Amino acid sequence: MLLEDRVRIARRFLRSVRIDSDYGDASALEGFVCPQSSADVLTTMARHVAETGQGAFTWTGPYGSGKSSLAVALAALLNGDAGLQKQAKKVFGQGLTNTIWKALPTGTKGWRILPVVGRRADPVTVIGEAVKKAGLVSRVPRGGWTESNLIATLTDAAACKPKTHGGVVLFIDEMGKFLEAAAQDGSDIYILQQLAEAASRSKGRFLIVGVLHQAFDEYAHRLSHEMRDEWAKIQGRFIDLVVDTAGEEQIDLISRAIESDRVAKKPGALASSVAAFARRDRPREDASRLASMLEACWPLHPVVASLLGPISRRRFGQNQRSIFGFLNSSEPHGFQDFLSHTQDDQLYGPDRLWDYLRANLEPSILASPDGHRWALAAEALERCETLGGDALHVRLLKTIAVIDLFKERSGLLPNSELLRSCLSDASTKAIEKALSDLDGWSLTIFKKFLDARSIFAGSDFDIERAVRTALDEIDEIDFEHLKSLAGLQPILAKRHYHETGAMRWFDVNIVPVSGIVEFASGFTPKNGAIGQFLLAIPTDGEKEGRAEKLCREAASHSGKDKGDIVVGISKQSWAVVPLARELIALENVSNDHPELAGDSVARLEVSARLAALQALLETELHKAFDNALWFRKKHHKKRLQQADLNGIASELADRRFPESPRLHNELLNRQQPSGSAIMAQNKLLHHMVVNEGEARLGIDGFPAEGGLFASILEKTGLYVRQGKTFRFVSPVTGDDPCRLAPMWQAAFEHVRENAHRTVTVSELFELWREPPFGIKDGLMPLLAVAFIQSQRDKLAVYREGIFRVRFDDVDADYLAKDASIIQLRWMDLTDIARRLLSDMAEVVRDLDRTNELVHLEPIDVGRGLMSIFEQLPQWTSRTMRLSANAARIRDLFKRAHDPNRFLFDDIPGTLGEDVALETDADLRRVIESVREGLEELVQAYPSMLHRMRDLMLAELQVPNISPQSLAELRDRAENIRQLAGDFRLDAFVGRLARFDGSDEIFEGIASLAANKPPRDWVDPDLDQAAIELADMAQKFLRAETYARVKGRPDKRHAMAVVIGTNGRPAPMLEEFDVADSDRDAVNALIERVEAALDESDTSRSSIILAALAELSTRYMQDALAPKANGKRKAAHHE
Secondary structure, three states: OOOHHEEEOHHHOOOOOOOOOOOHHHHHHOOOOOHHHHHHHHHHHHHHHHHHHHEEEEEEEEEOOOHHHHHHHHHHEOOOOOOHHHHHHHHHHHHHHHHHHHOOOOOOOOOEEEEOOOOOOOOHHHHHHHHHHHHOOOOOOOOOOOOHHHHHHHHHHHHOOOHHHHHHHEEEEOHHHHHHHHHHOOOOOOHHHHHHHHHHOOOOOOEEEEOOOOOOHHHHHOHHHHHHHHHHHHHHOEEEOOOOOOOOHHHEEEEEEEEEOOOOOOOOOHHHHHHHOOOOOOOHHHHHHHHHHHOOOEEEOHHEEEEEEHHHHHOOOHHHOOHHHHHHOOOOOOOHHHHOEOOOOOOHHHHHHHHHHHHHHHHHHHHHOHHHHHHHHHHHHHHHOOOOOHHHHHHHHHHHHHHHHHHHHHHHOHHHHHHHOOOOOOOOHHHHHHHHHHHHHHOEEEOOOOOOEOOOOOOOOHHHHHHHHHHHHHOOHHHHHHHHHHOOOOOOOOOOOOHHOOOOEEEEEEEEHHHHHHHHOOOOOOOOOOOOEEEOOOOOOOHHHHHHHHHHHHHOOOOOOOOEEEEEEEOOOHHHHHHHHHHHHHHHHHHHHHHHOOHHHHHHHHHHHHHHHHHHHHHHHHHHHHOOEEEEEOOOEEEHHHHHHHHHHHHHHHHHOOOOOOOOOOOOOOOOOOHHHHHHHHHHHHHHOOOOOOOOOOOOOHHHHHHHHHHHOOOOOOOHHHHHHHOOOOOOOOEOOOOOOOHHHHHHHHHOOOOOOEEEEEHHHHHHHHOOOOOOOHHHHHHHHHHHHHOOOOEEEEEEEEEOOOOOOOHHHHHHHHHHHHHEEEEOHOOOOOOOOHHHHHHHHHHHOOOOOOOOOOHHHHHHHHHHHHHOOHHHHOOOOOOHHHHHHHHHHOOOOOHHHHHHHHOOHOOOOOOOOOOOOHHHHHHHHHHHHHHHHHHHHHHHHHHHHHHHHOOOOOOOOOHHHHHHHHHHHHOOOOOOHHHHEEEEHHHHHOOOOOOOHHHHHHHHHHHOHHHHHHHHHHHHHHHHHHEEEHHHHHHHHHHHOOOOOOOOOEEEEEEEEEEEEEEEEEEEEOOOOHHHHHHHHHHHHHHHHEEEEEEEEHHHHHHHHHHHHHHHHHHHHHHHHOOOOOOOOO
């Protein structure tokens, strides 16, 4: 069976007592036992009232010590309700009841009880609410509660009907909340002094009891010296009584809190042995009583029950609801966690308690005075596991550590007998062996004089002494270093961000009062901040008046270039200095002591203290910011909560950037976009310049760039449908949901005002970056490209000073990387200039059929003309075989950088004279000069190709370029493929086999001739190519002749003679059959011819060959004559 089925926490201990709601409730007293320590408090208080007339008291004690329950019980005893009085009398006993009633007589109707629970608010208001609720007044005084009317009301009620009522008791539970609020915002708690004084003058008719969790001066220790003195006066009006249950009382409370179905008639051996050891120096009766209590704490191990009280008194324990918080806790390794996962044969042992403390309270323990010993134990546990310790070693070490840590108040020591009782499931032999191992590993040490073990002190570093030394060496506080240690975060302009999508923030700095004016005067915003909030810290004992004057002067340094400066000072500021000094000292200890490198225990403790101090400093600084007095330029000083600072930041951001666009895009609306955001931006830039006109710029689906398009271009109306297409447009004032028109107009005006020069896009970025726009750098490239695209009819674009006919994706890429590379220039027309536009537009349309030139703007016409020139081959830009006019026009285009000047100054200048353009004749001369020159340039390359083509065809004996002639040429080429045995000739033949007369294929043939494309030729390449084409054509013809000879069948003789006709080689062929019967006649004729030739000069073979060729040609022509209808005659051949 699980323990949770047998064990429960008594209802009374399941919740904390709240006096305002539990007063008058009889169930709140059920199960309450007044410990002797609490009885002593009431006895002391009664004596003070009776003997000295003192009426103001504070009860101070840790959480869980029963203060609130004691207040409820005392209220029940003094109340006129007989039933409550009877129940309270049982709680206190007859003797204590008589003592209290004697000092505080109740009259016939008892005391009027006024229960108040403190909160962070004005004490006068809170107590006044309780006065009204208790019925002491029928209505709230006119104008609300004040100190004077509250005191008057309470003293009047206390003095009223002395025989009927005992008086008025004001219980203030959680009075520390009033003190915390006053310490934080510097508000006045003088009302507490007035109440105390009124109580002491009331002759025992008015009592005030304040309930505190820590001493009064603990709440004031971070205030200025002036304020501490004031608080000390208030504290002096109260008598402080400590409410804290003693060790046995706490164990008794635990035994009452844990209810179970287990009934033990007498203490078991385990409880008896632990009690005997804890009370070894006291009478046996004490040990027997304690043993009974410990037995009743089942299933807590008696050792754990003994330790819970001492733990609750530790500084770290007071942050919890101590003992009862532990009993009700479901935290890891807590009591409820144990009950829900454990069978009923197990106890909650000390090793489990260690696990609970480590899992839930270790940071607090390390930062407390117990931190050093805890760090030793934690380090020993880690070493134990490293050295191969098993589960028994670890359990023993945890048990020794937790008993040793709290031995002073528990009376327990980790000796062998006690340790055996904690690990009853292990044998004595195994435990002794494990303890010997721990000693041998230097994890524990046996102390003979105590007959007990403790954790081995592996660290002897004295942190306290090191910190004191470091404090003495600190002359002044390094506030920049302090800011980094405190982790101050910027103050965000949140509302401004939600409205505009632009995150803006103010730096937060802490600055000494003495140097705040100098700091503010030298401040310039950095890292995207638009200003700063300064918290002034008094370091030289400055009075409040002096400090406020310096803060006001520092705030006056706000300006356009410096950003907005808001300066605050808080009463809490005086508390920051000692904390800051201690934190910096501890940081110096951490950095300046090399011995820490080899001391993991000390390092752990230093780190924990640093973390705790840092958290405390952050808390104090936040308190200082909260409800500080703030100074702004041209504003009255104003006390603000920390939450109000975001509103001030938004107000200042709105004022500095009133025309900030409203662009909600997390990827780009920031100072430094991420790598993935930049990638998406670059893809969208490419779409913007390549796919303009398409829906969604041609973006399919919803990639990252699609999201950018939707939020920055589509939602803003920068990219819209116009007719059947889409285009970029300028935002229009009045229909501008994203407030882009002001920045568009500012950029437009800046370019126009500087029409005499080019304006870099980076200038526009700077313009947009500054007030009143404040556009983030991440948005700049997209907005700049959209601006250029929407203003293309008025802007000329340059890249590094070179005019760009079209703004393309390469330009956009350059702009995104370095906006200074791209320049813009305003395009404007004079009356004279407009007279050229129409005719020049016609020239563009005639020479570039793809350009309809819809927009008759000078930049479009200029771009059209330059586009025609830029499409010309390189050969055209190099050749000298042009007319003088065409050469001048070409030079003019080469020098063109500015469309305005090109159209209206440079073009007329091509005539070589100053043309005024005032007459139609002047205009016609200019237009014709440009038209003729451009036409010649456009036709120069095709004409050159055609001349080369005609030359090649003539060499190949192709009569014309008709489809039939070209088809015959292709057939001829196919007939001799792979026959020549010459790679270059084979390539020539292969290209001729595909030649259809087009310029594209002929460019391939010509590039073979000159070994480079014709577009890249220079004039000498032209002559070389002509010679090479003629040579390859002749080789082609010879190859054809060989093919015919080679292609004859067997026993058929063929003869071919190649001769030159009219300067070109012309093959003449005669084919004939020679039968075997004719062989003798052929041989006889050869002999006769040979004999005739032998009589001539045979030493000159060329003469013989020429004669034979001439003779062969004559016979062949005679044979061909009949085929030509007798018209062909023999010709003389060269």
